Amino acid sequence: MTPDVVVSGSLRNRLALILTGGAALLAVVLFIVVRVLAAQVAQQGQDNILKASMSSVLDTAAIRDGRVTLDFPYSSLSMLNTEADDRVFYAIYEDNTLLSGYDWLTSPRDVAPENTIFKNTTLKGEVLRVASGARTLIGSNGPRNVFVSVAQTQDALSNTLNAISRNVAFLGLGFFAMSSALAIWAASTTSRQMRRLTSSVTRRGPQDLSRFTKPVPSEMAPLVASLNTFMLRLDHSLTQSEEFIAEAAHRIRTPLATVRSHAEATLQRVDRDENRTSLQAMVRAIDESSRAAGQLLDHAMVTFRAGNLEMVQVDLADLLHELVQSMTPVAEMKDITMTMELERPATLQGDAILLQNALRNLIDNALKYAPAETGVIIKASNSPTLSVSIYDDGPGFAVDEIETLSGRFVRGKDMGNTIGSGLGLTIAQEVIVAHNGSMALTNREEGGACVTLSF
């Protein structure tokens, strides 16, 4: 947003991160739990079949003619058939002697009679599940222990597990995606409330310091409340300072006006030259100070508003027309004729009050420096760019001063008795710069000054 705000993280991102992070963790846990459970169930199934197969072999063990005999029932192998064509191994011991099968499969010492144990073993990297059981046969030569182990590879089992895992993974991913979407939606809904508040504060005009009244979520209420309090205080202090300036101006200007009017009236009654001179000096001093005060206030206002232009559609031709009308009585005092050459349309987006102030200062200058019974020309032109020029028949600008005249409190030399504060051109310059334009001071070939504002 604004470059002068120190930004530390984003509430929306933080919220979205926490929510999606949680969702991801949940998805992983779900995957692991389901997979472990599925593995257990599947292993149990294989174990049951292996046990049944092993038992059915063990059940056929008998002592015939003093020898232990076993009979492989067909079912004991067929029940181990799987889709993945898992391989089956077996081992049969009588006491510690291998009767048939693979001796690496198991060792009879591991198994107690009438008990079934399960274990995993590996063959060339392939996992085998082994079920072992034992039986004690009582023969004429005493008891004989028969051990049977049946083992099976786990291809079918791992196929099933993989299928389950795949499904669970899809489920987890779906869960994660949905949760993330929800999280982002929730986060942006929350931050949309903030943005709404921000934009309604931003959209306000520079003078609008009224309370913020639209409904906001309760979490934002304290922020809005303190914003409202702040605006109230700001409004209060702005009103106060405006009133103060108005009151101060009133307090200063009224006595000045009294003194000036008295001095002027007295001047009509005195005849002695030295009295006249000092009364005139007094009147001039009053004019200087009141003009300086006025210009300083205007300048303060221009500086204040320049950073915060109140843009409206301004018709420069209308503005100039009004200004000329209001200044005609002043021009008439010196029998100066103001001529307008206004090209229309001459509209632009600008701050009407500032533009009026700037143009008033320029016309005022022209009237001040132009000799009696001359003309001042006010031109508005709309090509190539919008510009306003004010020409007078005065002494013009001193060439070596043109660069510096728009500075604060800078006045031309040789200005004689003309009263001025040195702020008029400064004000005009600041206004035009605030409107992205430029001011040019030139001298006319036929004599006299020309000030041009180009927008």
Next chain:
Amino acid sequence: MKYLLVEDNLELAEAIASRIRLDGHAVDHAATIADARAFVNTGEYDLILLDIMLPDGDGRTFLKQHRAAKNLTSVIVLTARSQVSDRIGLLDLGADDYLTKPFDHAELQARCRAVLRRNAGSAQSVQTIGDVDFDAVSGLLRVNGNSINLRNRELRLLELLIANKGQVFSKQKLVDRLFSYNDDVSENAIEVYIGRLRKHLEGSQLRIVTLRGLGYRLNHDA
């Protein structure tokens, strides 16, 4: 010409009123809005000079009511404020013009004249002195059936001389009375304006005579 001055500062009001009287006009003074209303209701005025900050209210309220009551008397606001936005507001409320205090009396005169002229010059502004008709508002001089448009400075000079017929004015006095202190007017310039007026008045009963070392005087040869 009759003025109503609405101003609560008595010192200032007295100074302005005495200066206006010096120009030969009548002035009533009201220090409050209530007084101003009473004056407006009982008397006829050509011009109202209105202060904005008054003890019993805002001069703008008076202005609004004045215009709402369809009172056409011209109003010039004397304001101690100088913000442009304030000025615009005043004109919107129906003020004919405004002037920021402290003001130059010559400018007040000029603005009064402009306002009166704009608001359809009153017929009583035409004075007849012998065979000369003079309209101080429009600046029209009629001598022997010829109409002459006077320039502003000539107009003011003639107005002063006619109002004080038979009185002697030194060049200095004329400069003090007629010109703004912002203008650099030399006493020699007075000679130029006197010369032009003499030319305009040629063949009439009015004559501007030079009293060497003293000044000028307007004579009416009956």
